[in-house]
Amino acid sequence: MTRDGDARTPGVDPEQLWLNPDRPRRGRRPAFSREAITAAAVALADAEGIDAVTMRRVAAEVGAGVMSLYSYAADKDTLLELMVDHVSGELPADGDLTGDWRADLKTVARLQRALMLRHPWLPAALTTRRSLGPRTLAFLEHALAALRPTGLDGATRLEIFAQLTAFVAGHVAHELTQTAAAQAPDRAAAEARYLAKVVEAGRHPELAEALAAPARPVTPEATFTRFLNRLIDGLDTG
Missing domain, CATH: 1.10.10.60 (Homeodomain-like)
Structure with missing residues (x-):
């Protein structure tokens, strides 16, 4: 109506x-x-x-x-x-490309993450929008050009960019939630105690092994970089 x-x-x-x-x-x-x-x-x-x-x-x-x-x-x-x-429009649409598509695509993802952190409402907004305006199209053109050295057809490059954007939006949404949760240390401590008791019960050996692994860097930047590398380095262009 x-x-x-x-x-x-x-x-x-x-x-x-x-x-x-x-x-x-x-x-x-x-x-x-x-x-x-x-x-x-x-x-x-x-x-x-x-x-x-x-x-x-x-x-x-x-x-x-x-x-x-x-x-x-x-x-x-x-x-x-x-x-x-x-x-x-805050995203550079005419930045230099190195020709190393993985490095360039990681730069694209970092630019997207920085934009979403500046505008925390953006990840949720991206799940409901239905059109591409001129500024968005300019950055999309840049990202597709970054993927040209893969030799993939245009439709596949478009899918990869969509997948990357969805990953960044989802990660930033989680990152913002974690930041808010960190401001409530009692809740985090309660979660840790709960998981410890779950592991002690012995019914989740896979989870127990995961939680017993050496700690990894947990800063937002380190976590994002680790996940991003896993995503992009694993892309199959064959």
Whole structure:
């Protein structure tokens, strides 16, 4: 349903969203831009989380009436698409490639992780968006070029990039959860005691062996690098 109660086709029309000029669809041109609206929404999500982003709150941030905002973004789904593409502009789309596709792909992943850590709402947003804006497409083009030395066809390279992005988003989401959990040491201690008792019962020998292994570096960077290396170094291009 629309805000007026009329039925409409769900989803965002990418042609309408990305190929039209930056102007309202109807009425007099307001004294603000789609870019300003999107930047305000991003700042709000960064500060308070994605649930804080409503059309009314964003309108207040830019000093506009909420109805005039709908000229640029029909609903929150559309605004979310704009937000994702806006922050994707922070990713370098014309960086130098070394020709070592594994090294270049790891650089792509690290850039994605840094972006998602700057904008903690982004991993969840990526699971619901349905279109690729111009800034996102520019970085996608760069990533696909990084994979060209593999000799794989374009469709397979696109799948690898999608797999990589899903890995980074999932890892960052887990990383953010772990960071929050670290602020509750009692909970972590309780989890450790629970697992110790599970192992002592003797019914989970595989888990017991895993927990008895020498400790590995557990800093966020070390953990991400270890997982990333395992993923990319194991890719089969044959």
